[in-house]
Amino acid sequence: MLVKTGLVDRELALGMWADTATSAWxxxxxxxxxxxRNQGDGLWENFECFAVLSQDWLSAHPDGAYPAGVRRIxxxxxxxxxxxxxxxxRGAPQVIAGDGD
Numbered sequence: 001m002l003v004k005t006g007l008v009d010r011e012l013a014l015g016m017w018a019d020t021a022t023s024a025w026x027x028x029x030x031x032x033x034x035x036x037r038n039q040g041d042g043l044w045e046n047f048e049c050f051a052v053l054s055q056d057w058l059s060a061h062p063d064g065a066y067p068a069g070v071r072r073i074x075x076x077x078x079x080x081x082x083x084x085x086x087x088x089x090r091g092a093p094q095v096i097a098g099d100g101d
Contacts, residue, residue, distance in 0.1 A: 001046040003053065010053065015065055018054035025051035 002008040025047065036043050066072070 004046060004049055013050075014054060014057040017050075018057045021047075021051050021054040022058060025054075 003010050003013045028044070028047075032044055032048075
């Protein structure tokens with residue numbers, strides 16, 4: 001409700017909680033469907049609204065919301081080679097990550 005009414009900044013809230021809200025709604029969806037049989041669609045509507053906004057925000061920011069033009073820190077994945085060797089020893093498919101992943 002705080003986001004819906006504008007009391008809390010939408011971009012700030014979505015940047016902080018979109019992943020959590022989307023995941024939590026997915027976890028709750030089955031329970032919500034059962035509970036809404038008797039209580040109607042108004043049950044948890046503010047949470048549903050935020051989950052929808054969160055889904056849309058995540059779709060619009062598939063790679064996150066890191067500011068354009070701000071340099072990234074290059075990470076050294078010290079375990080990449082060991083993990084690849086372990087995966088190969090188990091016959092598992094190897095995941096090849098890009099730079100900085």
